[in-house]
Amino acid sequence: MNSNATTAPGPSTGMSGAPEETLLAVQDLCSGYGPVEVLREASLSVRRGEIIALLGSNGAGKSTFINTVCGLVQPRRGAIAWMGRDITGSASPEIVAAGLIQVPEGRRVFPNLSVLDNLILGSYRRGRGARTANLERVLETFPRLRERSRQSAGTLSGGEQQMLAIGRALMGEPVLLILDEPSLGLAPVIVEEMFGLIARLNQSGLSILLVEQNVAQSLELAHRAYVMENGAVVFSGNRTELLASDRLRRAYLGA
């Protein structure tokens, strides 16, 4: 959310130059909490260089999907492959080390730690060598964080916390960055910045899986989109197909 980057450039629609390598392939994933099954055979794939939007109403199972992919919730059935390797049931430290990193819903920054310490912990799974360079890059991207680096994260505003959460994730050198509701509770102008940032990150080579309420702007950016309902993926396709299918209006506005 660099103030320099105000407008988001549109996606490279033809995906020209983007290799077709599949980063993440999720097949018929099921999981849940206790007796409740939330995910019911959800499938999704992300190719290198893509921005994927994962859409759906509240409670559709998007966050559970992400948490299961990231190893925070145990999958019950189905398979998750990461860069051709089966990571179903792997522990989250391993998955983070492999470059699959999420920015969780609600940011989950460490409120009692300084901004700098938050960022440093982002590279917990990376060598000390890379840390300084990563840190410099992230602070370059987020000048606001540099200003506040000594402040404890709990004292930041919502927007700043979101920057911090993204910065922290970037510190881990992600190959695929998963963003869970990054615009939640942010003022419109900040939301604009946020989408600008996402676009720039993608242009710099980062693949992104974006879970958003802000459907219109997500679709602006995304190469492809999936729509979830009741723990299952009910639609996938590109923006034009999605807008044409009226699936979105059904999912969000019910009409």
Added chain:
Amino acid sequence: MSDPASPPLPALDTTSGRRRFLRASGALAASAGAAPGLLLAQPAPIKVGVLLPLTGAVAYPGQQSREGVMLALDDINGGGGIKSMGGARIEALVADAQSQPQVGAAEVDKLNEAGVCAIVGPYASAIAFATTQAAARHNIACVLDQAVADQITARGLKNVFRFGPSYEMAVRTGINNFHILNTVAGKPVKTVVVVHEESLFGTGTATTIARDLPALGYEVLEVIKHANPTRDFNNIALRIKARNPDVVMQANYLNEFALLLRTLRQQGVRPKAMYSIFGGGGSNPKVAKELGEAAEGVLDCNHWFNPKDKRGPALRARAEKKGLTFTHELLMGYNATMLLADAIERARSTRREAIVDALAASTWADHFMPYGPTRFVNGQNQGAQPIVTQIQKGDVRVVLPNTYAEAEPVFPSRVG
């Protein structure tokens, strides 16, 4: 540490809700090797309950007492058992009161069922209140090893016998002995500060001292009460320093006694004497050794043997040879058992009534305590008395009364 009339602060957690069964213990082995010739004609062993706190807050004195009981049984069984009953051995059934009255009382019932004819124990007064009464229901004689609270023998229970001095007796004697020491030395001591622990034993002692000393011409400058445990004695030491008494009188347990002693020395507080009543520290050879200089000259009015009777030092030597610290708890456990054996010998029976009667009629004089012949009134041996010991050159020496003294008292002793 002398008899705590009640156990100090119970364990935070360890002992709750536990009920324990007794076990038969090592007396058998001890007697087996003694007189092989007798084995064939051996009559049935005489079962005696040994009920002591072996775990929990007062486990240490309880275990010490048990060692004394075991040494006594070695002597009795090794010496041919109870002769009036054909040389029957005494078998100890050891039970753990876990430093809790309710456990002690439950153990009495179990010992009853196991058919004991008498019970030795249970060291602490708070436990004794419960166990003596439980035993009274079965008319089992209780020979108290310590349990010095006067109330225990003041409840009209016919089955309770205390060979050693009661607490009132001890404090009175303690005060008198102190007065004698001071008078003989030309009355160098005029002012007193009393330091005591907060439970029955310390509080009662301190109250009596504070009440009786002024009549003898002493000024009690201050009575200082402390908790168990007290982690820091520096403030107390400073208070004492500020009061500058001629003597510090103590009634507390070993841990606090030792800490206070150490702190006084560190703070350079040097009263003319340190005198404790039932304090135990001044008659504990281990304290004498571990605290070294700091303990030198400390006086204690406590249970101790007559050093002029060879059997006392011999017992001590035996205990120490076993790697034990010879303390008064061990001594009193030994004595209680010997007293009981004498009664059984005269009762010629394991019938409980017979043993109770025999104990009540006891005139046992063949002991090595500084007492006369035994005479029970309401279960209290009238001739019992504590004597004054002093730590001299790293060891415990009896210094008063003169009849029993093995060394001259150093008074004033300039402790500190």
Added chain:
Amino acid sequence: MLELTRLSKRFGGLAAVDSVSLVLEEGRIGALIGPNGAGKTTCFALISGFIRPDEGRVVFAGRDITGWPAHQVSREGLVRTFQIVQPFTGQSVLENIAVGAQRKRSRAAAIAFAAEVAARVGLGDQLDKPAESLPIAGRKRLELARALAAEPRLLLLDEVLAGLNPAEVAEVLPLIESIRAAGTTVLMIEHVMQAVMSLADDVWVLAHGSLIATGTPESVTRDPAVIEAYLGHGAAARLAGAT
């Protein structure tokens, strides 16, 4: 039935609810809608006494209940449900509902009544199941049943349809309608617009703590401001273009 006057609440400088005023007439179904984080749930918490407002008044059935503790508000007949369902875990479905019913009844009567309410919401065959074993749809019903068992005059429903599939939503809609038919006024927070469209008489749209639109369901869903608030800046035009 319910009147809010300039109701406001700030959390550390951020206005979660900013001067919200509305009037809900008796016997109607009102809907409070708006994007995530708009302050709807905070609004419910203010009305139901879980949070004290900084400013403004809450008047319920002619009585000023501003700042009353939650249990007293509930006893007045204003009962809320929770967005994140809050079953009494470890208790059975029947026991859960009976807690709601026992305000004015003996325990036995409460249990019997609870069974009736359970049947009404479609939980009649799950009475002895542990509440935590219910799937989301079941929990939502349970949440609803428990509140209904308290026989509210005004029922605040916080996203009672979220997480239900269309079939389940279709089942619950008549239920809410029947609650109103039985004489209970309803104020709901809802994302499922289908429900809002078919049920609500009055709709208030909240964004960033303030009311941005008021009216019938049809009027607000056509309101460009509302569409923008939901789907993001410029969404109205784009959607219009796409269809």
Added chain:
Amino acid sequence: MHPPQSNRSVTGMASSIEDSAPPGRGSFSRSARSGQPAAVTHLLGGTMRSVRVLGAIGIVLALAPLVLHSDFQLTFVTLALYSTLLGAAWNILGGFGGQYSFGHAVFFGLGAYVAAMLQVHAGVPAWIGLVAGVAAGAAAGAALGAISFRYGLRGSYFALVTLAMAEVFRIVANSVPFTGAGVGMMIELRTGLADLQFESRRGYYYLALVLALVALAVGSWVRHSRFGAALAAVRDNEDAARALGIDATRVKVAATALSGTLMAAGGVFYLQYFHYIDPSLVFGPSVSVEALLGPIVGGLGTVLGPLIGAFALALVSQIATHLLGEAPALSMALYGLILIVMVTFLPRGIGGLGKLVRLRARRGRDA
């Protein structure tokens, strides 16, 4: 600490008292008599089942002395019942209410001291001492609950504040003259029903039995009453309870008072049984621990949990002694070890065992 989940069932007898569905009947089935769903009849019948089970236990235990000729066995059961009483008292607040107190000795000690002071200083009959002691426990419970819950204490904070309260009472009892300070208090030996002291073990046995049954019955009432439902609701989800019109603070205060009342009865029993109390004995932490251990081991928030826990712990202790009696400290260590193993493998207490078994069985059927 989070509110514990209530264990809705315990093993054996307990399951019949708690919630086991009548066999062979699905939840759909209606009981022939009332035309109500089976679940309703079952829940409505809870009180009656409790009464029946407790009655049966009462009768068995009341007749037990006819069989238990050994005084030791009688004492064993007496002390287990005394432990049950303490556990049942704690269970009201800790189990049904989800508020863990580490300082129930406050009520125990107050009961014992009030009764002792009245008997010693005022020559009041023991029965009145019992009533006064119990009343003191109730008042202290209400006061402590009001202070703690008004200030919104919960979880470990509540546990710690109760722990500290017990220490304060211990120190005060140790320092003021009318409690006899550190010297403690001894009541006169005077046997007879009027003095609540008994010549025979049986007297105490029946006193303990009656008190334990009353405490369990109160637990059963809590389990099946409106009050108990409100209490459990507050335990399981305070916000939801408040939304349904339950005054959470009042309910918790009432539970503390009730719990304190029963605990104080335990203190009076202790006094009448052992005749001597001092500050450490009755306000010491081991009393509080004894009260909480039973219900947690037996099954939190169940009617019979305290009974099962108390007897199980007493047995475990016996087993440990039996195995390692030669070394009392080692047998005690074994006891601790068994406790750890039990917690590791029976996370919901012995009471949770039944539930686990049924769950497995159900899963087995499903598969």
Added chain:
Amino acid sequence: MIDGALIGAALWPALVNGLTMGAIYALIALGLTLIYGVLHIINFAHGSLLMVALYAVLVLFERLGLDPYAALVVLVPGMFALGYALQRFVINPARHGRDENTLLVTLGLSIVIENLASHFFKTDTRQIETAYTFMMVDVAGATIAMPRLLACVGALVSCLVLAVLMRYTDLGRAIRAVAREAQGARVVGIDVEHVFAMSFAIGLACLGAAACFLLPAYYVSPQVGHGFVLVAFTVVVLGGMGSFTGSLVGGLLVGVIESLGGLLLGESLGQIGVFVVFIAILLLRPSGLFGHKA
């Protein structure tokens, strides 16, 4: 009992005494606050584990002639390892997500430990005498025993070391992160279970250090821990659960309150001061002096 002149004269030394004792409390509480702050468990075995460490120091001194302060080199890593193993293999498996289980397990642990100690070490009180036991240092008119002063310095240094560890190492950051935001920690790839065990281990390492500093000034018996448990909890609550600065300041404060309470009310009743402060803090400011709001 109360005598103005006496109190006036003793005030400064009492204050100094309180501070030195308080430093030891702080060190013991440091481990407890770490364990509470991160794992949110009330560790009832804390006192027993202190006792284990004290016996270890005693044995090293008596058998190998190792100076108690030199024993730090053995005790700190030793207790660390013990802590890691206990949390990983005993406490965690029994937890099942229920706090009452943790309570029972730590209770059970303390029963096991204490009774093993009484079995193997007997139940008597042991103390050691070193060359510096009776060395005294003058602090502006108050005389302090050398071991106490060293204990005080040791406590301060340990607090500092821990603070540095917490602030400047990845592990320290991870521990602090897990304490407040475990989910966030998982997201960045922190193995939360490992961090739990490390926290417990460091908590026990603090006890190891505390034991080395405590023994020359104190004694050891199987029950020695009881005297410190409640005080340590008080320190933790006063300082704010999970706060290291809090536990240092809280420890010093408790030491001073206890010392002044003893001076003014007598050493027995004076204990009440600590608990009254304890209760007042719980009621009025449960987050403690330095704690975060819950």
